[in-house]
Amino acid sequence: MDVPRLAFIGFDASELAFLRESLPADVPVMASEMLPRIRLMDGRLEMESPLRDRLVPISAVVFHGIFEHDLDFLAALVLWGGPCFPAPQAMLDCRLRLPGLVRALAISRFAGPPRGFLSPGVSVAPTTPQVAKWGNWHCGENKERIDSPWTAHEPTLVEPFFAGDAVRVLMLGEQMWQIRLTGTDWRKSVHGPGAAMMPMDAELADDTRTIRDALGLSILANDYMVTPTGERRLLEVNHIPSVTCFPEVWRAYRDVVRDWLMRMVIPTFR
Incomplete structure (x- = not known):
């Protein structure tokens, strides 16, 4: 048996x-x-x-x-x-990238300006730089900066392009770490080889804890952009973040x- x-x-x-x-x-x-x-x-x-x-x-x-x-x-x-x-149940609820982000934006203190949405075949002519995101992969995939007329091929989230420093707040149980992300082009929210631990921002920690509690996740990583003027903007919620990049x-x-x-x-x- x-x-x-x-x-x-x-x-x-x-x-x-x-x-x-x-x-x-x-x-x-x-x-x-x-x-x-x-x-x-x-x-x-x-x-x-x-x-x-x-x-x-x-x-x-x-x-x-x-x-x-x-x-x-x-x-x-x-x-x-x-x-x-x-x-x-929490993994299932957060697996799809756009619905998961929408849930988090409704909770976060740092939701920022309203996001947009394009159905397949619909175009937009942005007057300021925007970022289009589609699909359900993370790690910088399925994103495009748009500065001129652009047509969606899949259901697409559109958000303003935020300049600044990309950081990730990783929460596991009650332990938290803040990581500086180091994408090499405009896609800065990528866990590149230069990623490094940095001091924790208490307000981002509180925001991540609030989202964790609301979504029921045991582990998550929130990606934020910190603009040159110090504003924080929530970009993405990762329900299964990498845990092997740092020994600790x-x-x-x-x-x-x-x-x-x-x-x-x-x-x-x-």
Whole structure:
């Protein structure tokens, strides 16, 4: 009879080894770097084994990553209702970039000027520089600065182009870090090689905490632009931010996952 396992989804082999070393050696673990095939029936979640062509029962899930077709997978985790980190309902609610940002803008102190929207095939002739954003990828993808007449090919958010310094406020549990982002062109809100820790802005920290509480996220990273005059503008909410770029964040993530598993899941194996 198969023993229920902990499932780690979205981690490569070295990341899994780092997370695994903090757990009791006798706890059964299964992992998939990509989205695995699953079956959910009668409240029982099963996941495809990477070694054999069969499905094995899963007792808890640790999920980290953004995949092209993960919306339905997250919905399945919500249907399951079992132990999952982060909470699957919050991940599902924030997975689509535009709806997630709209929710956050309704809460943030730093929503800034009104945003615009273009349906596919609709054009705009901006009188000041604007930024068009479409799709559901992050990391600088699917964005374009527009300074002349432009036609949308997909549903598109339009916002003013904000000059200044890009910063990210990353929150994991009650721990927070502020990171200076270093995109090499106008897309500054990119976690480039020059990204570095910086002192925390207390007002941005409060704003991120408010958004965290309202959206129910266990982990998030808000990207802000700080203009030359000191104004802050919320640009984006990342519901699955990178946690491996800085050693201190990666260690903190491991500790949070370990503590959650030890409190919520591991006792069921004993």
